[in-house]
Amino acid sequence: MKIKLSYTFLILIHAILALIVFVLPFLAKIYALLIPIVGFFIVYQTKNKNNEVLLVSAYLIGIEVFLRMTNGNLNNEYVKFCTIFFMFYGMIYSSFSKNAFIYWFFLFLLIPGILVTASSEYFDIDVRKVLVFNLSGPVCLAICAIYMFERKISSDNLQSVMVALGLPIVTTTVYLFLYNPSVHDVVTGTQSNFETSGGFGPNQVSTILGLGMFVFFTQLILYSKSRAMLLINGFLVIFITYRAIVTFSRGGVITGAFMIVSFLMLMYFYAGARNKAKLGFVMIITFLMSLGIWTYSSLQTSGLINKRYANQDAMGRTKKDRLGGREEIIDAEFKLFLDSPVFGVGAGLGKKVRNENFGMQIASHNEITRMLAEHGLFGIFGLLILFITPFILYFNNRQNLYFLSFFGFWLLTINHAAMRIAAPAFVYALSLLSVRITTPEKAEN
Numbered sequence: 001m002k003i004k005l006s007y008t009f010l011i012l013i014h015a016i017l018a019l020i021v022f023v024l025p026f027l028a029k030i031y032a033l034l035i036p037i038v039g040f041f042i043v044y045q046t047k048n049k050n051n052e053v054l055l056v057s058a059y060l061i062g063i064e065v066f067l068r069m070t071n072g073n074l075n076n077e078y079v080k081f082c083t084i085f086f087m088f089y090g091m092i093y094s095s096f097s098k099n100a101f102i103y104w105f106f107l108f109l110l111i112p113g114i115l116v117t118a119s120s121e122y123f124d125i126d127v128r129k130v131l132v133f134n135l136s137g138p139v140c141l142a143i144c145a146i147y148m149f150e151r152k153i154s155s156d157n158l159q160s161v162m163v164a165l166g167l168p169i170v171t172t173t174v175y176l177f178l179y180n181p182s183v184h185d186v187v188t189g190t191q192s193n194f195e196t197s198g199g200f201g202p203n204q205v206s207t208i209l210g211l212g213m214f215v216f217f218t219q220l221i222l223y224s225k226s227r228a229m230l231l232i233n234g235f236l237v238i239f240i241t242y243r244a245i246v247t248f249s250r251g252g253v254i255t256g257a258f259m260i261v262s263f264l265m266l267m268y269f270y271a272g273a274r275n276k277a278k279l280g281f282v283m284i285i286t287f288l289m290s291l292g293i294w295t296y297s298s299l300q301t302s303g304l305i306n307k308r309y310a311n312q313d314a315m316g317r318t319k320k321d322r323l324g325g326r327e328e329i330i331d332a333e334f335k336l337f338l339d340s341p342v343f344g345v346g347a348g349l350g351k352k353v354r355n356e357n358f359g360m361q362i363a364s365h366n367e368i369t370r371m372l373a374e375h376g377l378f379g380i381f382g383l384l385i386l387f388i389t390p391f392i393l394y395f396n397n398r399q400n401l402y403f404l405s406f407f408g409f410w411l412l413t414i415n416h417a418a419m420r421i422a423a424p425a426f427v428y429a430l431s432l433l434s435v436r437i438t439t440p441e442k443a444e445n
Helices: 007-023 027-046 052-069 078-094 098-109 111-118 127-148 155-179 202-222 227-245 250-270 273-300 304-309 326-339 350-358 367-396 403-416 423-430
Strands: 152-154 434-436
Touching: 007 027, 007 155, 007 227, 027 052, 027 078, 052 078, 052 127, 052 155, 052 202, 052 423, 078 127, 078 423, 098 111, 098 127, 098 367, 111 127, 111 367, 127 367, 127 423, 152 155, 155 202, 155 227, 155 434, 202 227, 202 250, 202 403, 202 423, 227 250, 227 273, 250 273, 250 403, 273 304, 326 350, 326 367, 350 367, 367 403, 403 423
Parallel strands: 152 434
Antiparallel strands: none
16 A cells, blocks of 8 residues: 655645646546546555555545536535445455444434435425435445444555545645635635635535645654655645635634644553653644644734634624524424434435425535434434444554544534535544554664
């Protein structure tokens, strides 16, 4: 699973890729087709001996938002379907743990909600479409989880997966800069900003950039073995964090910050006395760097970013809702659950029923309340599986320093962006890996 090309060269190539697609947008679709094709032959040649499907899938996860904002996606669920395919492809060569049956059971729990939808009296909806839209995320999560459940992987190989995930995020960030180099000129209010998000949904852009913040922070802390690597990774952390902040979508930034803090906490907890002193210094530097990024962002947005995070409008007045209107949807979905506590209203029908009962046409942004409303009691059992299982595995293998970060990314993301993109499904499954920290071999005398 080792990356043969130099790290710096790969970053440069992915920055140039953003420029090429910006100038020639039609190439985005060609690139979207090439990734799974090339990935297929890589896995075929290696027989997945080193879990190459994880590299290919991670790359697909990282590139999804870029393909969406450049109209490169063949459809909205393209990356999820590709990821599911590669997980099954990897199982052909490497099988899966028999203990992963718990996630097969999770898939089984989705069936009652599907049957309710299939037998619904709504003739004006496309049943196949609503099922695919609402269940592609949970199904992708389950299949990824089945493949990664207790799968042994070294910490170095896991970091290679992280790099494969992060490189396309470099492309996304550079593209955002090309699309809108001057943040100051387009920020006029405190609402989520499409201009600074490449013309695409700020929520999803912020989510993937928040993930990028974490990826390159870990590169900075653990894998910067020279001054040049420190400068490159430090710049990427600053650049990606800044562009995430100025999307004015808070969810991804808060999630990325949580991942970094969780990682540092686990590092500090397991470190010896000598290393704790070093980590304390790292935490101070991280805080100062964060303060600098925020100050620059505030200057570029004329202080509007401060008001955004203080839940104020451009005039400084405190907004009534703190979650952009999502509170009403959450409340409505709880009411739907109480009305249909056993089977729910049906998979994918939450939006339709909410519109009829409460006049809300917006799709749910919260996967937890959506599962309750649409799957009822079966949704509760499914959520319990997703919440409890990773911690059981972690207590038996505490060498995955990214565990809390991976689990936290999934939990926080599904609460503000549901599972619109494949990232939360894949990153959740990474928390199930059985990681072994690799140590350098001693040289012979």
